[in-house]
Amino acid sequence: xxxxxxxxxxxxxxxxxxxxxxxxxxxxxxxxxxxxxxxxxxxxxxxxxxxxxxxxxxxxxxxxxxxxxxxxxxxxxxxxxxxxxxxxxxxxxxxxxxxxxxxxxxxxxxxxxxxxxxxxxxxxxxxxxxxxxxxxxxxxxxxxxxxxxxxxxxxxxxxxxxxxxxxxxxxxxxxxxxxxxxxxxxxxxxxxxxxxxxxxxxxxxxxxxxxxxxxxxxxxxxxxxxxx
Numbered sequence: 001x002x003x004x005x006x007x008x009x010x011x012x013x014x015x016x017x018x019x020x021x022x023x024x025x026x027x028x029x030x031x032x033x034x035x036x037x038x039x040x041x042x043x044x045x046x047x048x049x050x051x052x053x054x055x056x057x058x059x060x061x062x063x064x065x066x067x068x069x070x071x072x073x074x075x076x077x078x079x080x081x082x083x084x085x086x087x088x089x090x091x092x093x094x095x096x097x098x099x100x101x102x103x104x105x106x107x108x109x110x111x112x113x114x115x116x117x118x119x120x121x122x123x124x125x126x127x128x129x130x131x132x133x134x135x136x137x138x139x140x141x142x143x144x145x146x147x148x149x150x151x152x153x154x155x156x157x158x159x160x161x162x163x164x165x166x167x168x169x170x171x172x173x174x175x176x177x178x179x180x181x182x183x184x185x186x187x188x189x190x191x192x193x194x195x196x197x198x199x200x201x202x203x204x205x206x207x208x209x210x211x212x213x214x215x216x217x218x219x220x221x222x223x224x225x226x227x228x
């Protein structure tokens with residue numbers, strides 16, 4: 001459990017689920033999909049608000065070029081290149097079991113700070129869920145970049161965002177403070193890996209847990225906040 005449990009029941013129409021994730025995290029896409037599946041069967045789905053929070057797996061990643069993901073994995077986890085490639089294949093199979101089409105061969109990674117800034121803009125425009133999905137699909141299924149301004153411009157428009165609005169965000173440092181605030185909140189919660197789900201500021205769930213477990217957590221959180 002995270003934070004202090006409140007002493008009052010739900011009195012409004014919303015139960016809030018916050019997801020800390022990074023757009024280049026394969027487990028985050030999988031975890032988000034599993035939450036969607038859990039919510040499909042949740043009786044109070046229309047009373048749930050889902051908010052995506054920023055987290056960077058590698059905030060020190062270069063901003064002016066990308067690097068091969070397999071090499072990053074091998075270095076980070078002490079793997080051989082063959083082991084890292086096998087891990088990628090296993091991730092593709094794992095995702096396929098949940099209906100996601102990953103293509104990780106030859107994948108490159110980079111700095112995701114601008115993508116997170118754009119997600120905050122999308123939230124302000126009521127289109128965050130659409131952009132989250134578009135970024136995940138572009139990166140993991142279509143082998144597209146989510147790092148440079150040209151790529152983010154197109155993906156933002158694909159998600160229904162105003163072209164001029166996207167361009168203005170990308171040409172500035174808007175929402176940089178919001179991204180930093182999310183990352184600081186993650187530190188305060190003790191989050192060291194993603195995805196990480198926080199329900200109503202009280203219940204924390206780490207990792208891409210099965211949809212059945214997430215469904216149980218939703219029921220528990222709702223009952224804890226519902227009138228007796």
